[in-house]
Amino acid sequence: MKFKLLVLFVFLFTTLVAAQYDHYAKSPYKEGVPRDFVRDGIRLSDNQLSEFNVFHVMMFLESELATPDETAAAYRLIGDMIKRVKKSTTPEMSVESKLAVVYDIVSSQLGFAYEGGVNSLCSGMGKHVLDCDIGGYLFIAVGMEMDWPLYAVEAPQHLFVRWDDGRTILNFETTSGTVSSNIAYMKEMNLDMKHLKSGLYLHNLKWEELVSNFYLNMASELMTVDNYPRARVLLDRAIELNPGDPDGYVNRSNALNALGEYRLAIEDCNRALKINPDEVSAYINRGTAKDQLGDHAGALDDARIALKLEPDNPKIWFNLGLFHKNSGDMRRALEDYTRSIELNNRYEKAYINRGFVFLDREEFRQAENDFLAAIELVPEDSAPYSYLGSLYFKQEKYAEALAYFSRAIELEPDNLTTRYNRAVVYSRMNDLTNALADYTIVLNSDRENGSAFLNRGLIYSQLGDELSAISDYNAALALNPENVGDIYLNRGISYQTIGRMREAIEDYTRAIRYDSTNADIFYNRGNAKYDVGDIDGALSDYSTAIDIGFSEASVYYNRAIVYRKKGDFRKAIHDADWSIKMNPQYGDAWLLLSMLKMEIEDFDGALESVNRAIVLQPDNPSSFVNRANIQYRMKNYKSALKDINRALTLNPSLLNDYREFQQHLINLVERP
16 A cells, blocks of 8 residues: 555656746746856755745745845745754655644744735745735645645635645645635635536636636736736736636736726636636726726726625626716715725725725715725825825815825825925915925926926916926926917916017917917917007907906906007096996006096096005006196195195106206296
8 A cells, every 4th residue: 555655656756847937948938047146046945945835936936026035045944944844754654734734834833824915925035925826836845855745726815735645635735724615615705516517616727727826916916016017927827827816907907007908808707708707806907998988888897797696796896886986876876885895894995995985975074984984094104194194185174184194205205296286385375495305306207397397487477487387387388288378378477477479479379279268368468469569469368358348447447458559548447437337446547537638638647546556556657747747737836846846856867857847846836
């Protein structure tokens, strides 16, 4: 009996080693694992690892994720693990006892703890944490050195190891140290015989399938840091090694969705569903892709199919809420997110998305509660802090918005969206220096952000640096943004401010092509045209601005000046009157009305208007000069002299212009 077992064991081990050797020969990883890499690994493990151990392959594949120091530490740890197992086991021990020893060494002696979602072998070993996959890899590596017939076995979203020497078959959970039967897995994971007969689950993984599984984990690790292009490459390799595994297609569809390749993602989901029509994740991912392509009905159909398979899956309810939200059905979205939270009250994203729905409905208190709940669940996640900032900004609570945006930036300094939003808040609070600093940080990392260039240009303009503002507006225009008209308008204002009127007029004209209903543009162009002497053009633009709703008194005031220049005093008076009706405190308009009434020799009316101007602007020398002229025309020479003296006191530089008038008034007053 012992002889037969030995032969069987030698056959199994020889087959496994041969498979590895054949793997190196076929080398689907270009040149395979370099020999010097293996030699270094054997040395680092204190000669505990043999040449053909799967651990070398895994370390080599993970070398793009791990540092040399992390790889060396992992080799030392697996070597120590194997030493302890050799010391603590004997051939006479039962299978379960041997595996229990490994579990005790890993969990108790070396202090590994279970943590879901650990994808990197090196990282997990460095932190002394493992999930079912990492635990499985370690058990397989140890088993190969102990000449144990251990295999990795897959179940839905799970990996365990199986001792299978042809006589004793034992399933062992590497994360709990328990033994389980195939029937127990089938009941727990809702599997039936079709899953077993198809070879989809609960079979001993071949070499290619094991390495494919490792690629899947590496890709998942890369996707946690948003490196989707590289993850896609690894998933291509995983699928090449094991084209019958639906997980490869499902995971690649995740990467494709993140890369915006939605049609390719749908194709991968279809492949996964052809292999396993009950693959819930395929329906979820296909629904996501359809939703992004605008097929909201198709997305909802996929989510409903997934719900029939797993009615208590909070992720499906979450996606259903997302699809309802994107289709505009906020009521159902709210119900779906609420159901997702009921099924998993620690589902951070569900709180966040429900908060968005509340925010959209302007139910601010409920939105605030959901974002705060998300923070309580994952306090190191910057996202809910940023969302709270947006909530408070929408309520014009700028101090609170600033505090939460700042906290989000502390947690994630490189998040340009949050920093951009904080810059907007600083701007609203008139903290132009900090706003400028945040916009500059955004633009140092993202030179394609046209809105940031536009907004920074506005800040520069407010700070009086019009040349820098123009430079930013130029950069924004070069990016062909959607708000081209706004950029031309603001660049026109900057040109006008520094006296480059022709360029200002050109920009205003361009802005009008994008928005011919913006009265501000016509008003500004009217001012620029007046400054270059185009009186008729100015009149036309002021009239258009009035016709399309410019509601400030200044447009009537300016048009009154144009009418005066054209000699049409009646229309000028009409517009001056309108500007005063719109703003009775408009001192310049009262002064203009006074001068216009003088033109038609309505001296009483002129005097009444200038008196009102002086009440509103008692330090304006022009008003006193104007009243002096009125009093002179009315032969009130003493009053006229008093007013001209007051004007010269307020502005002595006027003396050269009014010296003769002053002397003439003196002579008239002193004349007997």
